[in-house]
Amino acid sequence: MKQPEEYLLAIESSCDETAAAVITRDMKILSNIVSSQTDLHEKFGGVVPEIASRAHLERILPVIDDALQKANLSLDQLTAIAVATEPGLVGSLLIGLTAAKTLAMVLDIPLVAVNHIEGHLFACQMQETNPIFPAIGLVVSGGHTNLYHCLPTFEFELIGATIDDAAGEAFDKVAKILGLPYPGGPSIEQTAVKGNPQAFPFPRTFLKDPELRFSFSGLKTAVLYAALGNPGAKKQPPPLTAERIADLAASFQETVVDVLVGKCQQALMQFRHSTLCVGGGVAANTLLRERLTEMTNKAGIHLSMAPPDLCTDNAAMAAIAWHHLDQGRIASLDLDVTPGLVR
Structure with missing residues (x-):
């Protein structure tokens, strides 16, 4: 006798994307709704936590409703509720958790806590037929x-x-220096197409360091000085023409990609693994995807990259909750969030 289908409603609100998705036990994504707040944070050049929290409060219920409607499901058909509880902005996380707790309590179904970072990695597994871990x-x-x-x-x-800025944060800050729109990732990538990636020999911090660590703060400062000049220096750089901006964007992007690919290769060698999985918003960058593909093909490594629509923050990647549910990891209703950047 065929078993009835099981449905997971996942909620994501760790930063500035309000998202909800419905995923079946066999990892079929029936809906994946994301409400972006880019327009609210654009003038600040980055995410403002208070604004993000208020936007989540306004959008969380409509987004959940949209996800259920697109999946053609009602609340009483749900098997469990999953919610990202770490890491992230405390106010943003709390909005998602409150919604998830309420639904789990009213519907009397399991509540499952998901780590946002682990979700990004699990997004790679979702597109694979065979297990990719270790x-x-x-x-x-x-x-x-x-x-x-x-x-x-x-x-x-x-x-x-990273010991300072994350790569995506560096993209945003460099975009602001160059007068490019927020978010910085897409705008720098588009501008870099017209530039010379070898025009500026920016520092590739820790690239040859045996330790697996990153730093992008110095790179950001190097771009600042190359673009606007070093305070107190007698000789200042030429004006920021469109051509010069394109060269700076291309050289910056090239540097970040070189470091990311180099450190991935170093980690693969140290741990002697034959699989690399990559997720997160910057993983949607075309040059990074190309260079990782080149590196892994040459080394005989299996590369599993989340598809672009699952790279940026979304709720479908919380499908890892099915694994937690099978392991009996059900959260109690006194569950709290764990904010911060690193798990």
Whole structure:
């Protein structure tokens, strides 16, 4: 006798995207609704936590309703509720958690807590037929640039991280320096197409360092001085023409990609893994995807990258909750959030 289908409603509100998705147990995504707040934060050049929280409060219920409607489901058909509880902005996380707790209590169904970072890595597994773990995992986004040792048990050991700015944060800050629109990732990528990636020899911090760590603060400062000049220097750079902006954008992007690819290769060699999985918003960058593909093909490594629509923050990647549910990891209604950047 055929078993009835099971449906998971997942909620994501860790930063500035209000998202909800419905995923079946066999990982079919029936809906994946994301309400972006880019227009609210654009003039600030980055996410303002208070504004993000208020926007989540306004959008969370309509987004959940949209996800259910697109999946053609009603609340009473749900099997469980999953919600991202770490890491992230405390106010934003609390909005999603409150909605999830309320639904789980009213519907009397399990509540499952999901780690946002682990969701980014699991998004790679969702598109694969066979298990991809153990593997080296890279999560690269506006808030994170982390390397993980991903175990077959769906445990993720942090083995390297940025000591200052995340790669995505550096993209946003450099875009602001160059007068390009927010968010910085897409605008720098589009501008870089017209530029010379070798025009500026920016520092590739820690690239040859044996430790698995990143730093992008110095790179950001190097771009600032190249673009606007070094305070107190007698010789100042030429005006920021469109051509010069394109060269700066291309050289910056080239530098970030070189470092990310180099550190992934280093981690693969250190842990002797044959699989690399990559997720997070910056993983949608075309040049990064191309260079990672080149590197892994040459080394005989299996590369699993989340599709672009699952790279940026979304709720479908919380499908890892099915694994937690099978392991009996059901959260109680006194569950709290764990804000911050690194798990």
